[in-house]
Amino acid sequence: MRWIWLLLGSYYFYMAAEPSLVLLLLLSTVVDYFCGLGMWEAGQQLKKLYLATSISVNIGILFVFKYLGFFTASFQGVLGFFGLPESDPDSAYQFEQILLPVGISFYTFQTLGYSIEVYRGNIKPERHFGTFALYVAFFPQLVAGPIERANRLLPQLKKRIHLDLGNIRKGLIFMAWGFFLKIVVADRLGLYVDEAYSDPELYHGLPLVLSAIFFGFQIYYDFSAYTAIAIGAARTMGYDLMQNFNRPFFATSAMQFWNRWHISLTRWMLDYLYRPLKVTLKMSRLLAVFLVFFVIGLWHGANWTFVVWGMLNGLLLILEVATNGFRKKIIAKLGLSKKVVGVLGWIIVMGYLVISLIFFRSPSIEAAWYYLEHMFTITNLHVNILNNYFELFLSFLLILGVQAVHYTKGNHRIDELVVHKSTPLRWTIYITYILIIVFFALNRQQTFIYFQF
Template sequence: MLFNSFEFALFLPLSFLLYWFVFKKHLKAQNFFLLAISYLFYGWWDWRFLSLIAFSSLVDFIAGQQIEKSNTKARKKLFLWISICTNLGFLGFFKYFNFFTESFADMLNMVGMQTNPWSLNVILPVGISFYTFQTMSYTIDVYREQMKAEKDPIAFFAYVSFFPQLVAGPIERAVNLLPQFKIKREFSYEQGADGMRLILWGLFKKVVIADNCAIFVNEVFANYQTASGLELILGAVFFAFQIYGDFSGYSDIAIGTAKLFGFDLMTNFRTPYFSRDMAEFWRRWHISLSTWFRDYVYIPLGGSRVGKGRAVFNTFVIFVVSGFWHGANWTFIVWGALNAVYFLPLLLMGKNRKNTDTVAENRVLPNLRELWQMGSTFGLTCLAWVFFRSESVGDAWSYITRISSMNYRLNLNMRPSLFVFFCITIFVLVEWQIRNSNFAIRIKHLRVKILRYVVYFGLLLLIGLFGAFNETEFIYFQF
């Protein structure tokens, strides 16, 4: 079920009414209802996926209890590895089996050993990369004694399958989300209103910005061999806004929807395209995944508190693994490695924590230095996005080399892109105004009440008139 679908437009208000008016009095009934509608939401794509998430939840629920009960470290570690291997086993089989077999066959062919790869025709379960990481964080935190094992199976299963963030995040930590299933929830008008603002802003990002950008992006990347240099540059820039509008739009809708049900999810994006260096960008982009890899991979490897050589190795590991997490294609691995190359000079010079404040804080406009820093960081990001978007590394390299061609005419159909330029301009101006806050929340601080409604009506008008309502899937559903 897509957030931008007619089915969800019926599902959400009906679930909201039943949740608060029928199941409000009993916490366990509320949790069971959330579990039921979450499984309905997830099973809407393919009911067969339900057995996978249910089994993963069961394994981690039992593993968490056994880790807490065990008297020896060896036994604790045994159940931790049962959890990790089960989750990574499912993820590896469904997402990476064909990639590894095909890559191994290609390697043998390169040395003269002709072989045909053996592949499986399997469907990638929606959101498997997200909920496997979420459940693993639970067992790891129980093992580290950072939280107690959950005794209520309904609360735990509802935590794993919580529908707003189930298929594309944010990747919640058990220490943050799971306790919220254990306390009585009261409806808050202010929290609900904030949720609706986030949903409205997220829909604008998705159906107006992202899906309209996609029209031109798809045409450019499909015809990059004949496109002009200017069109290739525009294609990369438009994709940067497409993926940001698409993914952060999903996160906004997810966070806003969770608020309607009395839950607070972590912020997943903080205006990343206003970053002044790549280290700041990765503190602001897909925060739930970046912090997950930091806490469960990077720091256990030693982080940056080791020798320079080991710190460089750890950095490459974290970025390459992050790239591989996104998909079973060498393009994602190169994308991750390229971001590591961007990050390393900052790490080696000790400047990776230089820009931790907000750009142009307490000022209306940035200075020339900040403009250059933001512009160069955005340019490097767009270059890396070309690998992320391309079908192969060869296509990405050809795309980049053709940008330097002397042909800067506009040959492709630019009609949809002219309107998108207008929308992106509005989008950037709004993002600049709210760079100090959690996105659209600041709308409520407009002193003149009628101005708030003008903003709401304007967004609704843009969504209604120019939204691409073809129920396009969110980009990160494929991961």
């Protein structure tokens, strides 16, 4: 009966945000459940129809609730550009009034992945509706991932699980680490970032450079914090969710970064978009990469800023692949060591990433350009825009501390800092850790950044 309790808890968790929107979650679940069963027993033509139904319903829900207002506004902008009459905003339906369901991009992709895997014959359809509904709605990763694969999570939901104190300890450590990353580190960096982005003209120069760097770390710690909490919560109950990060800020190439950042999304795009474009449609590798990053950008939000951010990252990856041979010749001619090449690669990738994230953070393309223009207008060395040197010093210290932990233990072995210690030392660490959170946490009620996606 465990699935009943977990399913009820998951639906209650989701309905806490907006009860009526749970109907969309249920609709995706019902459609993909029956499409999966239908595909397994149908002929090739009917299988395609079932898959098309699954894709149409899920993408249709995503389009209406996340992108309809965006594309409508963009279309009206095109009409205005060519001098054609636009619809009357007073009489037209205001699509921005549609409430964006929390986590809709995550659970639609998760259930779509299930349908595609059944269609390809890689997995058998789940015949127990309750277990399948739990796979779609499993509360730890429902609203912000990781986007789980059916062949990983479904078997776990069906196996018998016994109380395991080791799993509980490890899960609680991961959750505590996630809370620390969010309310002590990410939200603290957010104070500086929000202040700088509030008026780029007022804080031109070095404060904008520092804010751009801080936002890179803020979004990383904010998102990886949720992932750590999700993995920890699932682990306490005996379930193993996939890791979503693998020390991405130590990447020395664009390819390496995207193999380490938001791993569940990039692998989803690789398996269900890139390979079909390249293999089935015979599209060139570079064009397929560009289209994938266009979709990655749009997946993040209904705004051209996200699209530009995605395409900028796609462009860097394309340039990296296209110039690989040329760069190897230059490196050999200059006689650069592997370590030097790695450091130079890290500087280029991180610098490029920080600049691209300005579009991610800005409310509009115009605001992003405005930020960039003023960022490179340096008139003095003043950076303390919060007028609090302790907070600024603490921010740098926390970044260095977290990066040191990730460098030594990665994102997936945080528990090793604690579990192998003696009992007195372990409890000293626990108590110290709790006191750090109590004294240094920010009470901002700041939601996770990826909740909006």
